[in-house]
Amino acid sequence: MVYVLTALGTQETIGASPHGQQRKQIGSSFFRGEDCNFNPYGQDHCVPDFAHRFLLHGWLPDGPIINAKTKVTAFGSCFAENISNHLGSIGFDTSKQRAKDIYVSVMGEGMVNVHAIAQQFKWALDGWMPPSDLWHGYNAEQYDLSEEVRTVTRDVFLNTEVFILTFGLSEIWYDETTGGVFWRAVPLRYYDPSRHKFRVCSFEETKSNIGETIRLIKEHVPHAKIIMTVSPIPLIATFRPVSCISANSASKAIIRAALDETMRELDDDLRQDVFYFPAFEIINECFPNRFLDDGRHLHPMIVPSVMRLFEATFCDTELTLAEAETTFRQARLEAAGTLSQHPLFSQPA
Structure with missing residues (x-):
């Protein structure tokens, strides 16, 4: 220089x-x-290796860690679901295909906080039993603490070679009586204001749950590698008495800061096995018009471009990073073109 x-x-x-x-x-x-x-x-945004130079630098493994035979388990928030679908589409081996009925498969993008993710590992690998009535599906249906599901989940975890975990939000609902944390919000028909309470997950407990998840994986599945991401999808609403946009900023910042400090504190051995993929930054920093009219679902060209960046850097396929960079640039240009459809920007100046 x-x-x-x-x-x-x-x-x-x-x-x-x-x-x-x-x-x-x-x-x-x-x-x-x-x-x-x-x-x-x-002008830097025009260079052909923009993503590698300005987004991925410092976060990548020395070479691909996933191939068509690698057993992958991905769950958490939206990125995990997207990567499961993408890897499945190119013939790779994911837990969602191997064990469709376990909770990390049917709720692949529904375990949106750090407690929910850590709970699955404590339950499956350590036999820890969470308080009852905390786990619910997308339609508020209740999932029991089935020993059969736990055993299958344990076996899936023990045979996993790469875990992909996506953390979504810091706003949590919990049972004040037991201290247990819900996967998502409290189902309306079960809500009891005398015991069901809301809080923002602190930095300390966020980092502690991330660290506990890594510890459990490395204790029980020492050969496994871990890829962690942050969901770029914002809160649909906040339960705080502040604007949703500002609450979402705080919610993501807590997770991102806790992940970053966790990564900085890894010892040399863990640095070879634990990675961060910056999907959150890729989407939020590079697409000026990211979402459809609902403010939460991404424009259709965005997710495939991010998946290709992931594939080109973490997976052993014929896709080159240069090809993924080209798709990413095209998606950025196409997404920028949608600004003219936005209700605000389509108005005359």
């Missing part, structure tokens, strides 16, 4: 020229550290 001293007003600046990037202007007064990765300038 070449640095050139110039002046900007009264401040001396350095003109930095990272290889393949638009020239950057930064203040010269402060040491920039051994690693200095710049936020992209406008």
Whole structure:
């Protein structure tokens, strides 16, 4: 990298020229550290390796860790469901196909908080029994603590080679009497205001549950690798007395910060087995018009482009990163074109 001293007003600046990037202007007064990765300038978005350079850098394994024979278990929030569907579509082996009736399959994108994900591992691998009446499906149907389902889930986990876990939100409902946390909100027909309460999951308990999940996996399935992601899908509503947009920002920030600190604190051995895939950043930072009119479902060109970036970097297929980058760029351009359909931007200036 070449640095050139110039002046900007009264401040001396350095003109930095990272290889393949638009020239950057930064203040010269402060040491920039051994690693200095710049936020992209406008022209940087046009480089053919934008995703690899500005989004994926630092988060990838040395080589593919998933092939057609790798046993993958993916669940949590929406990304896990999307990756299960994508891997299944290209002939890869996912738990959703191997064991369709276990809860991590039927509720693949419905276990949206860190407690819900950790519960499955404690229940299946350690035999821990959660308080009853906490687990419900998409239509509020109640799931029991079936020993048969637990045993099948345990066997699926023990034979898994790669776990993909997606954390969705920090707003949780819990049973004040037992302390147990619901997978999702409290079903209306079961709601009891005397015992069912709401809170925002703290940074400390978020990080603790993520750490406990990693610990359980590595204790019981030491050969397994773990890929963690954050769902980009916002809250449909908040139960806090503040705007949903600001509550969603806090909800995601808690998860993202806890994941980041967890990753930074991994020892050298775990760094070879635990990864973060930045689906949250890819979608929220690169698509100016991400969602359909409901504000939550992504435009149809977005998910396939993110799945191809994942495939090209984590999976052993013929898809190259250059090809995935091309799809990603095309999706960004196509999504930007939808701005003219947005109710606000379609209005005359």
